[in-house]
Amino acid sequence: MEASTISHDESSLSRPLIAHQNSLERKLEDVEANSTHNTTSFYKTCFHGLNALSGVGILSIPYALASGGWLSLILLFMLATAGFYSALLIQRCMDVDSNIRTYPDIGELAFGTKGRLVVSIFMYIELYLVATGFLILEGDNLLILFPNLGFQLAGLTGKQTIVVLVALIILPSVWLDNLSILSYVSASGVIASVIILSSILWAGAFEGIGFHQKGSMINWNGIPTAVSLYAFCYCAHPVFPTLYTSMRNKRQFPNVMLICFILCTVSYASMAIVGYLMFGSKVESQITLNLSTGNLGSMIAIYTTLVNPISKYALMVTPIVNAMRSSFPFHYLSNKRSFGLFISTALVASTVIVALAIPFFGYLMSLVGAFLSVTASIILPCLCYLKISGIYRRFGFEMMGLIGVILLGVVIVITGTYTSLVEILDHL
Template identity: 30%
Template sequence: MGEEVGDASLEIRQVDTSSATINILSAEYDPTEPLINSNEKWVEEHEVCRVVGTSSLWRATFNTVALLLGTGMLALPYAVILGGWSALALLAFFAIMFCYTGSLLGQCMDQNPLLTTYQEIAGSALGLRGRILAGVLFYTEGLGALVCFLISVGDNLARIFPGVNSHLPAWVQFSPSMTLASLALLIISPTVLFRDLSDVAFLSFGGIVTSLVVVGAVAWSGSTVVGFKQPIPFMNLGNWRFILGLYAYGYAGHPIVPNIYSSMRDPTKFRAMLILSFTITTVIFSVLALLGASMFGKETLSQITLNIPRDLTAATIALWTTVLTPLTKFPLAIASIATELERFLPFDSNSTLHYVSSYTMRLAILGFVLAVTISFPNFGSTVNFIGASMTITTCIILPCVIDLVLHWKTISKVRMMVNIVFLAVGMCFAFAGTLSSGKV
């Protein structure tokens, strides 16, 4: 809605986050125009205010850790076996890079209160093309994550229900894991049709709890039955290129970082929150990686839950947790993608044709995810590919480019060198990891 106040035309835009509603006042501002040209002066000349959120430091930390902990952590013990326990230094290096580039996004929002999303930040530096690129990366990575979720669901269900194909018609040619993944997707398909996300928002709650349940189940299995006796190599440097995407995928989440920034009561604590969040996450990742690798050694699979002896209660808990948690993410993830695509529908938003098209689109996205999953059913290779090709681009390369474009005249030489180094490293990691992803 708009309101004339003096000579300025003010527009109120509303952004919903997990803990607050933020109102941004703008006056004929186009975030797709490069900020380095005229918009920086525009921001200085107009009184622009951001109504901050209500999240404390600790609540924002909880939300960020919940964002980072996910299915990707299941592959970390496998990564340690491939690269050696010294490869945990590489994991820590990824944490530092991702934490730093996340803070760059926060600094962009500090200097321009009109920016509220990852796409707007990219657009402010690179124009409309940057905004489109950021959107494409975001939604492509989101679809890739759903593929990883579904592969994990199928593999873990096959562990719970072995021999399921023996009870199905002979014409079913899928593997047991893909058969069960298809059935699981069919069961949850009605939930992706919800248009009011508040109806399914509760499904995303508890990400930290469920992730810690998996870590606890692995630790319990090792301490009671399996033991921690398997040797872990010190270093397999030649294999490090195979684990770049696995590590990167674990820290994916930068497109949501601006929402967390906006939700904070005191945004000046944003950097401290990121440091705390990435520290906690890296500790959890490292513990799970070392526990799993020392339990199963060279027999470690790309999902540590598949290694736990099936007759243990801890295995049942871990397997079902690993199945149910990803399935709860489908409604919100598909809704976020479909909502963007619905803007291009040529029908009135309240018309029957719009609703029918919307439901068809959501089911089509679900079908696309299933088709890709069936075509590429290897969990480790898929995670590595998405992490190397998309996550590194979204979370390392693009933020460094944005900061260099927007602030190259004002930042210190140290910050400029860090940006250039991380940009070069990110490009090398993305190239090497993507080429090696099929061999994981």
């Protein structure tokens, strides 16, 4: 593990800072308590970042564009820019204190115990619900592929049994406590997103669908829904501190974020445009539902869709698992490894219970995007940076930019959350 001594001015946060030297005692504690620190290369961190950002949102992005119209793509690019900027703010906040390891640590540094509590609530609820949504999505898609699947297990229906089996498949990846190893799981998720986009293009070009729909320029009534789904595509910020602390060379983190946001935004925009041109206003909330199961390209897209949630579940719940582990006095435990496995298994089991109790996926993810994702990924990083850096004491260009980003986030939270709640209540 490479260490370096860097002098810095804590009051100057207008430029990215680099990691400070930890004490020998802190290093030994980190090695013992968490093996993820300082073990991941630049390329593996890129895979983690791409895997976290390029998620199941790629399936709903055409529906988002159909809801808001062509001009709503501007909002996608605005959210991508705001998300990239707030990711860099997270790094700057972490560089102020070498003891910061998690997103809640940033909230505590900025606003004390209350700040830690608020950040923790938004962060962990968001990650937990996204992971739960993955299980729901798997159950729904597998039931569509196998509608006659009627087996039951321990009183569960066919769909509920599928959710349990998917959780059992995912469970070993949650047991991994080394992000360097988990990067190979992440790579499969990135490859899956590329295959989905390619197979959708193939279906449109060679399976008789074509790209003939014109669509509408703007649909004001659908803008809140579009923005909520766009925001859900960039809900990975609570994972970024974990990725940052795992890097061997932390100065490369901005480059990692730049690559991840550019590639994912190009992918999202491409899928949105292709899907809207293929199906127009008739595009479903998941574009795979528009595809025919009798064509090769369509079947590849549908089956590959099942890979994404499996590959991303572990990365989403890693911060939750680490927080649960750190809340217990490990030095009193005789078998720390077994206790860690118990924590991971219990977390997966709880998400299974919630997934079995929630009958829908789309409306839940829309609410997550509008309320939790925007708050955790855009608003909170800006507020924490304002407080930690002290920029709020002086009015300038950066101060104006931060206020603009915060106001954008507040508008999205209010309008998107209201629209999502109305849709949920209408379908109860």
